[in-house]
Structures are given as C-alpha cells and as structure tokens.
Amino acid sequence: MGYPDTFQGFAVNDTSKWSEVEKMDFKPKTFGPLDIDIKIKACGVCGSDVHTVTGGWDQPRLPVIVGHEIVGEVVKVGDNVSSFKIGDRVGMGAQAWACLECDVCKNGDEIYCPKWVDTYNDVYPDGSLAYGGYSSHVRVHEHFAFPIPEALSTEGVAPMLCAGITTYSPLVRNGAGPGKKVGVVGVGGLGHFAIMWARALGCEVYVFSRSLSKKDDAIKLGADHYIATGEENWNEPYKYKLDLILSTANSNSGFDMGAYLSTLRVHGKYIALGLPEDDFKVSPESLLKNGCFVGSSHLGNRQEMIDMLNLAAEKGIEAWYEAVPIGKQGIKEALERCQSGKVKYRFTLTDYEKQFE
Ligand SMILES: [Zn+2]
Ligand SMILES: [Zn+2]
Known part of the structure; x- marks a missing residue:
C-alpha cells in the first residue's frame, strides 16, 4: 500500500512519551468531489501540537499525528474543485472542515461553525479520523486550502497557516x-x-x-x-x-x-x-x-487567510523560523524545544522527500 490508498505519518502513541514518534500508515477520509490531496513539503510546529501530544488540554485520540501549518503541492483534485489544479502550491491551517451551510458559516465565520473539524485529533462527520501535517499527504476540502503567493518561501510561510x-x-x-x-x-x-x-x-x-x-x-x-x-x-x-x-x-x-x-x-x-x-x-x-x-479569537476565515498571505508577500513578511528535517530526531527536538520556549520563534519541519516517497 501507499499513496493514494494510504498515507504515512509520524505518530505519538503515548502521552507520557510525547516527543517520541513512530512512522505509521493511515487511511485518509473518503475522497470527495470538493477535496484535494496535498503532498506535503513543510509543516510548522505549533504550541497546540505540544499541548495535544502531552495531553495538556485533554487526552488525545491515540495514535495522534499533529501538525497544522502545512505547505505542499496539489497532487489530486476532486471533480468539482474550482480553486486549484494539480501542481499548485497550497497551504492548510488548523481547520480541516466546516459545514459551510449554517448561519455561522454563511456569515463568513466558518472558523466558528458548531460542526468544525480540526486538522488533527478530530473526527469527520462520517467517522473518519483527521491526521495532521507530520505526514506524507493530507486530504482536505478546497475551502480549507489556500494559494501561496510566489514571493513567499515554503518554509517561511508554513508557520503563518496557524500562528x-x-x-x-x-x-x-x-x-x-x-x-x-x-x-x-x-x-x-x-x-x-x-x-x-x-x-x-x-x-x-x-x-x-x-x-x-x-x-x-x-x-x-x-x-x-x-x-x-x-x-x-x-x-x-x-x-x-x-x-x-x-x-x-x-x-x-x-x-x-x-x-x-x-x-x-x-x-x-x-x-x-x-x-x-x-x-x-x-x-x-x-x-x-x-x-x-x-x-x-479562533484562527481566521478564508478571505482573511488570503488577505494575510497577500499582505505578507507585499511587505516581505516571513516567519522567523528554524528549519528542522522531519524524522524521529527532528520532531523530538522541535517538540521539546517548543515546549520549553527555546526557539526564535517557530520551527518548520522540512526535507519531507527524505522520509516519504
Ligand atoms: Zn496552531
Ligand atoms: Zn457551519
């Protein structure tokens, strides 16, 4: 097995060993007509990742694969996708889904949709599990993926998708x-x-x-x-x-x-x-x-995300980040230093092609 049937990621299996990850194959949610598949190139490391894997907020669904500052390349598009084509560089943040039909969503507040689904440690309405960006690929509704302006580097833009x-x-x-x-x-x-x-x-x-x-x-x-x-x-x-x-x-x-x-x-x-x-x-x-x-405040809606990325491109803004190659060692170091605040000011996991096919 492998892509497109299964994706692969680095999972935490035990909150008492929260910085130790193991490679795991997992099944993505069923591919829908508005979904895209992203082959991941980089992912930021967020404080939420640490709160989740340590069980600090609550006991996570284990095994958990965190990461919600994802940048990568579109490798598959659903029949009704209109925003992206194969080969586009896109970002995905901390939200994977909302109903897009309720009054909250219709008001441009999909980030507050009562049915919202997080990028990881969450469950879709059909019961499939959501896994994050310490992975080979991610599958997402096009509304929750964003075009990355050319002026921004893949590694420097990743932390913008959540932080x-x-x-x-x-x-x-x-x-x-x-x-x-x-x-x-x-x-x-x-x-x-x-x-x-x-x-x-x-x-x-x-x-x-x-x-x-x-x-x-x-x-x-x-x-x-x-x-x-x-x-x-x-x-x-x-x-x-x-x-x-x-x-x-x-x-x-x-x-x-x-x-x-x-x-x-x-x-x-x-x-x-x-x-x-x-x-x-x-x-x-x-x-x-x-x-x-x-x-x-919770994240930002689609238009705000696009405006922010354009502002960053226009003003030359990128994260202050330290690049760390993804892998057992890199993830351990990034999670531990993120927890103790020893980073200026963000980690971006890189070198995905060395870990995933
Ligand atoms: Zn975050
Ligand atoms: Zn909604």
Whole structure:
C-alpha cells in the first residue's frame, strides 16, 4: 500500500512519551468531489501540537499525528474543485472542515461553525479520523486550502497557516489600522507575528515582555515601544493608552491580567490568543475601571487567510523560523524545544522527500 490508498505519518502513541514518534500508515477520509490531496513539503510546529501530544488540554485520540501549518503541492483534485489544479502550491491551517451551510458559516465565520473539524485529533462527520501535517499527504476540502503567493518561501510561510492567521484575524476584526495603538503581550511564535502584522497594518505597536531580553528582536520585528513587565508598576505610564491588546500568554501563573487591562482606553479590547491549560483570573473591578472587553479569537476565515498571505508577500513578511528535517530526531527536538520556549520563534519541519516517497 501507499499513496493514494494510504498515507504515512509520524505518530505519538503515548502521552507520557510525547516527543517520541513512530512512522505509521493511515487511511485518509473518503475522497470527495470538493477535496484535494496535498503532498506535503513543510509543516510548522505549533504550541497546540505540544499541548495535544502531552495531553495538556485533554487526552488525545491515540495514535495522534499533529501538525497544522502545512505547505505542499496539489497532487489530486476532486471533480468539482474550482480553486486549484494539480501542481499548485497550497497551504492548510488548523481547520480541516466546516459545514459551510449554517448561519455561522454563511456569515463568513466558518472558523466558528458548531460542526468544525480540526486538522488533527478530530473526527469527520462520517467517522473518519483527521491526521495532521507530520505526514506524507493530507486530504482536505478546497475551502480549507489556500494559494501561496510566489514571493513567499515554503518554509517561511508554513508557520503563518496557524500562528500567523491566529494573530492577523483578531487585528483586522478589532479595528487595527493607522492611528491605532496596539499592545502585544509576549514575544514568541504568536507574538512575533502579531508585532509584524500590527506594524504592517499601520498601527503603533507596544510590546510587553517579562524582561528586556527580547527588546532587540521586538524592535526589529516592528515594535515602537517595549515594556518590561518584570518591573514594579510597569503599567503606570501606559494607563488608558491602548485601543487593543493581543495577549499570547500561554500560562496564567504569575500573570496579572488586571495590570494589562489598565493600559486600555475606555472600551478597549483585550483578546486572549494563548490557550493556557488553566483558567483565566480577572477581577470585576479591573474590567469596570475602563469598561474594557475581554475576548478571544479562533484562527481566521478564508478571505482573511488570503488577505494575510497577500499582505505578507507585499511587505516581505516571513516567519522567523528554524528549519528542522522531519524524522524521529527532528520532531523530538522541535517538540521539546517548543515546549520549553527555546526557539526564535517557530520551527518548520522540512526535507519531507527524505522520509516519504
Ligand atoms: Zn496552531
Ligand atoms: Zn457551519
């Protein structure tokens, strides 16, 4: 067996050995008239991959093959596919499917469809399992695949398919643009994109990070202001200043959300993008002082993805990434260093042709 009957990927079989993968053959979902098959060339490594394989969010369906920042080449198209032809370079992100028929979907919010299916560790309505991009191929409905502009490199664009869109969509949906003051909490995989997008959209960018260690990088990425939040009363000079904050904080321990909320102007918005494994804590008083709003955001819709990729091509934006050859060793290193935050600022798995036929 092999393509097209079976695909092959690197699976985690045990959450207690979460960085150890084994090669596995699997059956893709049934090929539909709107599906395409993508031969994968590169895939980013996302914090979600780590939360999933460690069981940090919940026990995953094992064996699990993660990876949802996929770039590759179209090798098969369904009879009714209109967006792609064989040979096209395409990307796929963290969502594999939505019904595209409900009111939520019809409103361009397919990322919030009650029936949405994730790219991995999820089940399609027909019962078939969804496997991610640490694999030879992926099969997906054309709505959830995106053309990659020529100007962007395969390895540099991969991390945009999740980390990029996760930060781009809440910016444009919450009014980021010229004259707006935008805060970014955390300089990591998500944060480094948030800074670049906010800058590219014409905002004044305030970056919050615990120490001064990431100041140089933040400035290079496009920050106008850098605030070290490890210092006492760091928020005092910034009260009532910002229109919008994107928080990429991935842990709530020692995180004083009230201090960040105090930097928002009246009715400003705080959008939490990181998904810590424990609950948020926020006092009613810190919401009342400026009438601010706390919310969140999930990925971005098809048009936003296309707009983001075009903006990246136009402004010369790519991920800051480290390329790691896919394989047992490479995946182990990338997952472990991603978990401990020892990466600037994203990993892209490469060299797929050496592992898969
Ligand atoms: Zn992700
Ligand atoms: Zn729907």
